[in-house]
Amino acid sequence: MSKTRSFLENLVLVVIVAVLVQTFLEDFAILQDWSVSARIRLLFLGLALDIFFTVEFVVRSYDATRRHRFADYFWVERGWIDLLASVPLVLFNSGPAALAVLAGGLSVAGMGGTLNILKVVKAIRVARVLRLLRALKIFRKIKNTDSLMAQHHVAAVSTMSVATLVLVLVVLAAGGAVVTTRSLELDYQQRLERAFVHLEEENPPRDQLHRMVETIGGILIVEREGTALYSRYTNAEYGRAFSATDYAVLERAGLTMFVDMKPLNRQNAASNLRYFLVIVVLVLGYVFIYSPRFAMIVTDPIHVMARGMEEKTYNLEVLIPREYRDHDIYRLASLYNRVFLPMKDRENAGTESESSQLTMGDVQDLFS
């Protein structure tokens, strides 16, 4: 591997770790109600990382195509994970979120008469789930065992479990955006819809409006024809604590209502963190527990048998743990111990052809 390639691969590893930390912090910041500036920095960092991975996917695809092995890269080396965990995120998650921040808010005005503010947020969230796939990218970098077979099989199992989990989450999130089911989100949405319709139709006096809004909760500002009738916080407080994704604006017939999205965002962030932790623990479990275990009970005996067959003087038996002796691999190992090694020993007995531990490679320096 060239120095440049090695540097880039190490850089990708660092960025993978960074993106896992960033993914965690982005939701943790919402849960802990960090300041807007901190959350915006995390949001743009997320966008930068998404762009980095998009570029990585493009470069890897180009490199693979140039060597006529794009299909290998995409399917065997799991380029499809690189794709799903990069381009859709820029297009449907960090990109729109960053644009919303730059544009100054999330407006869902006049949506065919139905105030379905949550469906847009949900659609963006579908893409966000794909971020979790990145935990799998770390597999390509961390090799906890020397065995290629162990690496391949453990990667396959982990990809299947994590990808299945993510796919289910994507389907559930996408389904939630299309099919409305009874939920806390829906209750929140319906409560605010009823409040908006009531304010629109009844136009209550200011003191009654105050009482009503305080009772309902979740409403930040009510304006009619540009005049503020109610505001829960001061402008300075809004500037410090509310980013573009923390509120939604409902507008119709001169009535404008700013709705607090933080309770829903917190709920989503908590749920995202749970999924994130499940996937990270799952991946770490595969890397640090299952992978060595797979190596121990599958590839190690194969390695011992391969050495025994390749090297004339190698005569160690395969260690057969009692609890695994019925496994196919250990049944084979038992035959190796009972039949092959004694046969090899008899075959080599008294011959001069016993191989030396020395090889020509050991004396190359003498001839240079």
Add this chain to the structure above:
Amino acid sequence: MNSDSVKAKAFIARLLQNPALKGFSALQQEEQIIQFLHANAAQLAPTLSSGQFFPGKNWSQIFSLLVGALYGTINDVLTPDLEKIVSRLNFTFIQLMQQTRLEQEKAAAQVGAYLTKLKDKPETRRELTGPFTAAHFGITNRYLEEIFLRKSYIHFELTKVQRLRLGVEEVRHFLDLNLLLKPAVYLFISGSQGQDRATGMVQNQFAERALSQLGKELKALPEPVLKSVVHGSVSFNDNRFIEATARLSAIFSARGRNYQANVKVDRGADTPDKSWFSTARRNYRFYGFDIKMLDELYKIAAENMW
């Protein structure tokens, strides 16, 4: 010493420094290098016959030079090592067996001289590898300790069948002497007469003839000891009455042949001694070993993770 010899010695010295040869006894290292030279002759010959090494010499001449240098270098280590082993031998066990006085120095000198003879003759030098390695690394010691603690089959064979009224230390010296002198039987062999080439075992009647010869040359040692020495090369299949010490020396001599100290065991592999005894148990007929002794030694190795 001419320049070719100096170069040959330097070349051999570099080979001996190779980490791959660590954990082998001097004679095992010698075998390893000879096998290396044989196996890689085609690649080594053009380079070693160049101007930098031995110009104008063909491979056969170069090989002789290198093997001569190798023997010399190994002897520098082997001779004092053998002397040390012999000097540590305590011949008291002979006095206890025979109830007669024995001159320790005289016996040691005779054995030492005989070992020089064994190491100087190529056929016996090769056969000395296993016994020397076993004695050098003290392979027998740890097993004898366990044998005497267990008081099982081997102990019964030593004390009741062979009737050795000896402690573990005396038996250890007996076994070490038995091991070191085991190749002596091949001094009386011409060609492959009476010998199984694969296992090195000799026919019973041939062993008896060798015994009488050996008795004339090693007068300091009594017949029961020499019998055990010679029977170390006789198959237990052919003679069910050979001494327990002879059977043990046959086993440990074979074990010493490919023994490597401090070998790193691969993950997933069993321990070296346990693996060796397990294979030996399955090939006991082929090598003429006593299966019951192998069973016990296998158990000892397994229990101690050797």
